[in-house]
Amino acid sequence: MRSRPFTRPFLSVLAGATVLALTLTGCGGDDAEAGGDDSAGEVRVFSADNGEVEIPADPQRIVATGYAVPSLIEAGAELVGISSWERGTNLMSEEDLATYESLTKVAGETADSTNYEAIAEAEPDLIIIGVPAPALVDIDLERLESIAPVAAIGPTQPSGWRDLSRRHLDAAGELGAWEEARDAYEARAAELSEKYADLLESASFGHLGAYGDTSAGSFMREYAGSWGPNIAEDIGASYPGEVAKKTGGAGDVSEYPSIEELPESFGDVDVITYSLEDDGKPSAAVKYVLDSPLWKSLPAVKADRAIGVRFTEASTYGTALRTLDELDSVLAPLLAG
Incomplete structure (x- = not known):
């Protein structure tokens, strides 16, 4: 049976391997505390699988993994390192694919492929790690937290990508890009619904x-x-x-x-x-x-x-x-x- 990047991590009855599958993200604008988006150095509190995390209000150097990779690339977020996302490159636009290929890869497709030295060399001010909560055992969070603030949040059901992508972009300070993409999608869906x-x-x-x-x-x-x-x-x-x-x-x-x-x-x-x-x-x-x-x-x-x-x-x-x-x-x- 071919391994599925989303289901394997959180559906243990189907497989035991952990995949670096979903991104981490902040809890969303209505859950975040304090911190103006336009002031360098300010922070806000973000609710993630690894607890209440202080993250930059306006991150400028982001490392992202798993499902955060395509959403942050699409939004034009300030990325300095990503995990590989080969399973999704066929869906990327030419521009997004060029961005993907140009970015430093700090991990492969699985959590245990995380390259901590490469992440440290990227000098991030925020690390968005995307694995389900049970799979966090495969990540050395303390080591990552010694480099930069780490936010982690895992998947629920496959259809949850909508909210997960929102949280990815909220954490990255790109919520406006998510809203714009959502509106375009919903307009097209409404057109087909009528047709x-x-x-x-x-x-x-x-x-x-x-x-x-x-x-x-x-x-x-x-x-x-x-x-x-x-x-x-x-x-x-x-x-x-x-x-x-x-x-x-x-x-x-x-x-x-x-x-x-x-x-x-x-x-x-x-x-x-x-x-x-x-x-x-x-x-x-x-x-x-x-x-x-x-x-x-x-x-x-x-x-x-x-x-x-x-x-x-x-x-x-x-x-x-x-x-x-x-x-x-x-x-x-x-x-x-």
């Missing part, structure tokens, strides 16, 4: 995720709030149902039934969406399902109402705009049908 209202109001959806375990003969079934559905939900798609047993985090909105359960899982939905890689190809786990005779027998598949969707793992409003464009492209043929 596809007749289809979306009358159809029920189910989503096949990219991370089933072919060796175990399982597939990934995603429900409302998970990676595949959550952006489509913003334009009015309905993904009914729920997991058989909630296990926390992504395990509350996705599960891994055996392939024999395909008819039971997807037999009563009108439209099936399934995750594609950014290049438009299915992952091995998805192809395993698409090649199954059970898949071909599903009513939605027989009716040509099973559609692949790229960019389902967008984690910022900027990248989620690409997901909306993708949904527009793949839903359009259903209007004609």
